[in-house]
Amino acid sequence: MMSLSRHNFLKRLVREQKVGALMGSLLKEIRNGGHSVADTESKAGLGGGVEDVYGEDCATEDQVLTPWTASVASGYTLLRDPHYNKGLAFTEKERDAHYLRGLLPPAILTQELQEKKLVQNLRQYEVPLHRYIAMMDLQERNEGLFYKLLIDNVEELLPVVYTPTVGEACQKYGSIFRHPQGLYISLREKGKILEVLKNWPERGIQVIVVTDGERILGLGDLGCQGMGIPVGKLSLYTALGGVPPSACLPITIDVGTNNEKLLNDEFYIGIKQKRATGQEYAELLEEFMTAVKQNYGEKVLVQFEDFANHNAFELLSKYSKTHLVFNDDIQGTASVVLAGLISSLKLLGGQLADHTFLFLGAGEAGTGIAELIALEISKKTNAPLEETRKKVWLVDSKGLIVKSRIGSLQHFKKPWAHDHEPIKELVDAVKAIKPTVLIGTSGVGKTFTREVVETMASLNEKPLILALSNPTSQSECTAEEAYAWTKGRAIFASGSPFDPVEYEKKLLVPGQANNAYIFPGFGLGLIMAGAIRVHDDMLLAASEALAAQVTQENYDKGMIYPPFTNIRKISANIAAKVAAKVYELGLASNLPRPKYLVKYAESCMYSPLYRSYR
Ligand SMILES: O=C([O-])CC(=O)C(=O)O
Numbered sequence: 017m018m019s020l021s022r023h024n025f026l027k028r029l030v031r032e033q034k035v036g037a038l039m040g041s042l043l044k045e046i047r048n049g050g051h052s053v054a055d056t057e058s059k060a061g062l063g064g065g066v067e068d069v070y071g072e073d074c075a076t077e078d079q080v081l082t083p084w085t086a087s088v089a090s091g092y093t094l095l096r097d098p099h100y101n102k103g104l105a106f107t108e109k110e111r112d113a114h115y116l117r118g119l120l121p122p123a124i125l126t127q128e129l130q131e132k133k134l135v136q137n138l139r140q141y142e143v144p145l146h147r148y149i150a151m152m153d154l155q156e157r158n159e160g161l162f163y164k165l166l167i168d169n170v171e172e173l174l175p176v177v178y179t180p181t182v183g184e185a186c187q188k189y190g191s192i193f194r195h196p197q198g199l200y201i202s203l204r205e206k207g208k209i210l211e212v213l214k215n216w217p218e219r220g221i222q223v224i225v226v227t228d229g230e231r232i233l234g235l236g237d238l239g240c241q242g243m244g245i246p247v248g249k250l251s252l253y254t255a256l257g258g259v260p261p262s263a264c265l266p267i268t269i270d271v272g273t274n275n276e277k278l279l280n281d282e283f284y285i286g287i288k289q290k291r292a293t294g295q296e297y298a299e300l301l302e303e304f305m306t307a308v309k310q311n312y313g314e315k316v317l318v319q320f321e322d323f324a325n326h327n328a329f330e331l332l333s334k335y336s337k338t339h340l341v342f343n344d345d346i347q348g349t350a351s352v353v354l355a356g357l358i359s360s361l362k363l364l365g366g367q368l369a370d371h372t373f374l375f376l377g378a379g380e381a382g383t384g385i386a387e388l389i390a391l392e393i394s395k396k397t398n399a400p401l402e403e404t405r406k407k408v409w410l411v412d413s414k415g416l417i418v419k420s421r422i423g424s425l426q427h428f429k430k431p432w433a434h435d436h437e438p439i440k441e442l443v444d445a446v447k448a449i450k451p452t453v454l455i456g457t458s459g460v461g462k463t464f465t466r467e468v469v470e471t472m473a474s475l476n477e478k479p480l481i482l483a484l485s486n487p488t489s490q491s492e493c494t495a496e497e498a499y500a501w502t503k504g505r506a507i508f509a510s511g512s513p514f515d516p517v518e519y520e521k522k523l524l525v526p527g528q529a530n531n532a533y534i535f536p537g538f539g540l541g542l543i544m545a546g547a548i549r550v551h552d553d554m555l556l557a558a559s560e561a562l563a564a565q566v567t568q569e570n571y572d573k574g575m576i577y578p579p580f581t582n583i584r585k586i587s588a589n590i591a592a593k594v595a596a597k598v599y600e601l602g603l604a605s606n607l608p609r610p611k612y613l614v615k616y617a618e619s620c621m622y623s624p625l626y627r628s629y630r
């Protein structure tokens with residue numbers, strides 16, 4: 017088994033050209049995707065990967081091969097390598113040893129001082145998008161400093177590198193484009209996807225986040241410009257979950273876009289054609305998924321992100337049988353919301369089974385959450401799923417989902433078609449169903465009107481209202497509205513962040529029910545255990561682990577999620593519980609199981625502190 021830190025250490029050894037007998041086997045190990053040679057000696061072992069990827073070892077004299085070198089970055093090149101660059105923090109000794117004399121001004125700053133300067137600079141930008149651009153530039157310039165800044169100022173910078181600002185960045189991605197980030201796989205790469213994967217400079221990939229850009233947050237089809245999302249999500253994998261940056265690969269699959277505005281935009285970065293669908297789409301994705309497994313093995317985690325409903329459900333059900341895949345919008349959102357519901361019982365009283373849930377929005381998030389709630393209630397009460405599903409009602413654009421609509425419903429909505437007369441409007445559904453919990457997942461803003469929220473308040477002492485659609489512009493209502501319209505009684509959380517609100521001299525702190533609480537720790541847990549498949553029980557384990565992190569002090573402020581400030585500790589706990597479940601289910605390949613999983617998770621986590629160079 018190979019821990020994350022050992023993996024990094026090995027890479028560093030190679031980069032620093034510690035030549036000798038070790039070199040050959042180390043290179044082989046790295047090119048095999050971080051799996052030890054022993055792991056992959058049997059060509060199609062669990063560790064997967066293709067042995068001797070470049071064919072150097074077995075090539076005969078008349079075969080062509082790939083020249084592959086590892087060299088020490090120094091001087092000008094070192095300053096332009098974000099992985100190793102430390103800018104003004106290079107010491108005198110390092111400046112001598114690495115040919116940096118004269119390439120830097122004389123001052124030597126500590127990483128802390130560099131960070132202080134950056135915080136000051138960032139705060140001077142009034143336009144959020146300018147902060148985003150500054151952060152991306154930093155990531156491309158000095159990775160360690162980028163992550164240190166993000167980790168130390170997570171509450172302040174999450175809204176910059178993630179929702180809501182990342183949404184605006186994707187909308188304007190073509191205009192603000194500077195350095196390419198991530199890997200672009202378009203229809204033009206059909207038949208060559210394995211080669212494209214090999215163009216990526218890192219070999220030891222552990223997590224891929226992939227989008228096709230068709231449903232970016234609640235902003236719709238942004239085509240190739242959706243790249244901001246995998247890049248942002250993976251920054252959080254590193255900052256919040258401690259997965260090393262070199263192990264993360266953002267990918268955008270460009271099959272065209274149906275967004276007319278982008279098709280007519282001279283700065284659009286993608287292929288200018290309508291979206292490929294049907295067989296053409298399925299074949300490209302099949303080639304991609306096959307190439308991923310071939311290149312990185314069975315243990316690489318593929319996170320699907322912001323696909324449109326129809327593809328999201330289909331890809332998840334198709335590839336969950338053969339690959340380690342996870343859909344963040346269906347499963348990550350479900351897990352984070354379930355965590356909030358479990359923790360809210362401390363404030364609301366009763367069990368989950370005592371509550372009635374009404375959703376506005378029956379897509380990936382809505383039906384994903386609904387299913388996980390029903391599963392959790394079923395596990396807790398031993399009632400069959402068909403029964404526990406009846407606690408959950410969904411409203412889509414055509415009204416309440418009921419039996420009489422079943423013939424025209426998409427398959428993922430069918431389990432939620434219960435016996436009831438048709439109802440068109442949300443507010444009438446609230447009056448008829450009398451939910452204790454109202455959840456917005458439609459991607460459409462301002463749909464929790466005053467009347468809807470007031471009706472919830474008339475039915476419940478403490479109405480639980482979750483406005484989950486992203487970014488902030490698509491939120492079903494604001495925190496301020498939720499508190500004002502319920503006279504301060506609501507327990508409120510949203511997908512994108514809202515500031516605390518003062519209501520009648522009391523400070524009310526809204527929660528952020530965002531999958532960012534879950535996916536970094538969840539992914540770390542899978543990687544630690546060497547999981548080969550995702551199982552719903554792992555999602556339940558993650559929810560319970562997150563709910564257990566909410567303290568009395570948090571509850572006293574009306575919070576049902578812990579603050580993001582402690583997220584690395586939270587992620588380590590989630591990772592440990594997820595990994596434990598992976599071992600319990602017999603889906604782990606990293607054996608033997610480490611005894612202390614929280615400690616082990618922490619020991620695997622990437623640190624952004626500068627290292628000294630010899
Ligand atoms: O990115 C986020 O903030 C949450 C998410 O997955 C989405 O809204 O699609």
Ligand SMILES: [Mg+2]
Pocket residue numbers: 233321322344345
């Ligand atoms: Mg998403």
